[in-house]
Amino acid sequence: MADRDADILYIKQRKVKQWTIILLFLLILTVAVRMRLTDVTVYGNDTYTAEEAENLIFSDYWDRNTVVCLFKNITGQKKDLPFVADYKVVIRGPFTCELRFYEKKPIGCIRYMSNYMYFDKDGIMIESSPRRLEGIPVVEGLQFGYVILGKKLPVSSSLLLNSIMSVTQQLSLFQIPCGSIRYNDAGNTVTAILDEGDIEVYLGSENDLAAKISALNDMLPEIREQQLKGTLDLSNYDDKAREFRSYFKLREENGTNGGTSVTEAESDTEAENEAGGN
DSSP states (O other): OOOHHHHHHHHHHHHHHHHHHHHHHHHHHHHHOOOOEEEEEEESSSOOOOOHHHHHOSSSGGGGGHHHHHHHHHHHHOOOOEEEEEEEEEEEEEEEEEEEEOOOOOOOOEEEEEEEEEOOOTTEEEEESSSOTTTOOOOSSSSSSSTTSSOOOOSSHHHHHHHHHHHHHHHTTTOOOOEEEEEETTTTEEEEEEEGTTTEEEEESSTTTHHHHHHHHHHHHHHHHHHOOOEEOTTOOOTTTTTTEEEEEEEOOTTTSSOOOEEEEEEEGGGGGGGGGO
């Protein structure tokens, strides 16, 4: 009789333990499922807004789950995101995390088929996207038979590649917003289009492109202050000369017939006073 009572007690205790474990597991599972990363701070996002970056990482319901996110961190599971070289999700608490973006840095692009193909400071094609990034100039006037991601911009000569790199690098360096960079059919003269077409800067040949854009950077504040619209000719600019002469062909609206007339503003500017541009 005593043995039977002992067996019954043992069975009851074992069932209690089993149910305790099951209930504890269900409690933990319920808490884990309900934990969601809602307090998110984003760093390193230039291409995307904070909201866009957050939505890219947490694109579905389970992406925000803290346990799922922790599991992905441990196993190294990451998404392939446009213009993003790498990213990290740093979990600070059950509901708090940081998103740290390490973006690719395009300095120019070309149109190829229906996409924009972006290249970096070394001329390497780094991204293909239907999206046009603001502030990144489009190189126009050149023909490309093929474009391969991870390879250099396929142009006809190293001189032309150096010209493209020089223009785009200097525009990026001085943070000059440029819509497009146009080459002639031979690819030996270049024009930069600024301010949505209001200002065209004729840079001419590939000679002294870095110096020409440096001079442009000094002139732009006064050009914009006077709200000038037209073409600035820097093709003959020589940074070694004491003086240089710049030409600005100013477009003026004709109030009578809605057409345009062209006047020419000519200025002699000393090299050490390039900022004046007049």
